Amino acid sequence: MAVTIKKIAELCGVSRGTVDRVLNERGKVKPETETAVRKMAAELGYQPNPAGKALAARKHRPVVGVLLASDGNPFFDDVIMGIKRSEEIYSIYGLKVLWRSMKGYSVDRQCALLDEIKGQVNALIINPINDERVAGRLNALVEAGVFVVTINNDIESSRRHAYVGSDYFNGGETACALLELLTGGKADIGIILGSSHVLGHQQRLEGFRQRMLRVPGFRLLGVVENEDDDICSYERMRELLAAFPTINAVFLAAGGVYGACRALLSMPAGTPVTAVAFDSVPSTVDMMKQGVLQAILYQHPYRQGRKAMDIVFDYLVNGIAPKREKNIMKNEIKLLENL
Amino acid sequence: MAVTIKKIAELCGVSRGTVDRVLNERGKVKPETETAVRKMAAELGYQPNPAGKALAARKHRPVVGVLLASDGNPFFDDVIMGIKRSEEIYSIYGLKVLWRSMKGYSVDRQCALLDEIKGQVNALIINPINDERVAGRLNALVEAGVFVVTINNDIESSRRHAYVGSDYFNGGETACALLELLTGGKADIGIILGSSHVLGHQQRLEGFRQRMLRVPGFRLLGVVENEDDDICSYERMRELLAAFPTINAVFLAAGGVYGACRALLSMPAGTPVTAVAFDSVPSTVDMMKQGVLQAILYQHPYRQGRKAMDIVFDYLVNGIAPKREKNIMKNEIKLLENL
DNA sequence: TTGTACGCGTTATCAC
């Protein structure tokens, strides 16, 4: 029989209320009773029953805010699906979700949205812009007792409770190792990033560079940025290929994959170009089907959404703190066959 | 406010007990009250609260049996870790696990173990041998009210409630597509299977063959079986390479990966052989590090374990039937970098 | 055939 508050109360000769006050640090309890209860709980290895907590939590009607810079970014479609699935499952426990989304990476806009939902939520899942003002807002929320989980992008300068996302550096390493296999270890390489202001993109580039040191046949001829925009991506890629005609392998490290692929398609058929990209959004899958992309890397977007909500639920409803601060999904390699 | 039994009872002007009898089909209720309650429940979209169920279920102290043919098979180490993690999480709800394991694929032994745990468990997670006698035992258990989940291998001829595992056919397809990329679409190929009596191995071969039809440069020179044994695997692989010296790509579709790799290493350094295998067991990872294997395919063993226990828990404690009968993990491609 | 009452573990609210 698992140990319950009731049992501890009996064994200590006090009431359940007192035990609850001790274990949840509500104060108003004599120091000696406190230590006695603490000792007994530790001795018996007391673990609160989540079912009981969940039942009691129903009265709170906890609200979790979801704030994503997802408008017009198909990568987040799967993340949102994951969150929505969890929302569906947990609605029976009285959990409510407050959705907010924005387009692009405006710090002002994100701060405004944070101010708007402030005071309305018990927890927050956010895809934060890596900026001090955002970090400040998040810290204020944490201070006010809001449980904050960052998703897909972290903001380590803040005191958020948990992060769910991928290992960007490792994504770059994996991309390089994959290109090595696909090209036989000999290639002239071009890389397209989203923006050097996005931490994750930088880290992918770093990972790629690091791994490249072990491939003597690789030459990195150019790195350009496309601001995650397809048109810009198309132009930059054409310029890159024109400037370095020997490029026969490209790594598309962020958004704008479709534009870059169209640029590849637009070049006169010469030496075939090996290309790998990130994330299986529909337009990217199209490019795989057309044979422009040989493989993609995948960062489990759906599971990111599920995991973030699971963490929030465990905290808010079950009273369980996250097991680890960082929840990192693996970078997977996908061909058309195993998408 | 979510809809509860209590609310339905009030609205229908009956007692909670009656609503419960209707909803859980315990009988002893007047047909007209029954239809009224049913209608009201459907109208309000009643969903039982898992927390309440879990709390009430504590009195039952449900037991789940785990029966795996895992002894001496390192693939199952991660599966077991996943199950154990779930066991830990769910122990607070009063869930108990009865562990049984066996070595190899003896139908007699598996039947004996099934007979042994019969009557002691409310649910069963089993890695079944694909045999009619086993299927019969499982059906008897289902008949007796035991909730049965097959893991890693299915046995479709039985009436098990759910299956958790991978798509074997797709694993073969993916392996072929991967080899196509790694070899540039031109190779003489050898394949090693575990046993043609294991359905999954057969299906992987089928998937590979099917996908190969689209690769004109591939020639499948030989398929041999190794009974998942490393020594046997070593011998068969050497024979295969001796018989077909042009083989420059191999697909290791099951166990005995280490033996086959040692055979590859033992050959005089001639044309390099591209090799892919299944599952990231330690000896296989070693062979990757030595460069014998270029890549492996991965079927999420840990998640298989977690998922199987989650399904059992949802049913036994929360009273939720599995959403889908088949829970299929993706076949992932792993390099050393993203293991 | 139906209703009542209690227990599951936790928390909030009184009353003392």
Added chain:
DNA sequence: GTGATAACGCGTACAA
């Protein structure tokens, strides 16, 4: 400071 009590939603033994 502390204890008693009433929810929360569900299952069920027992009484009517």
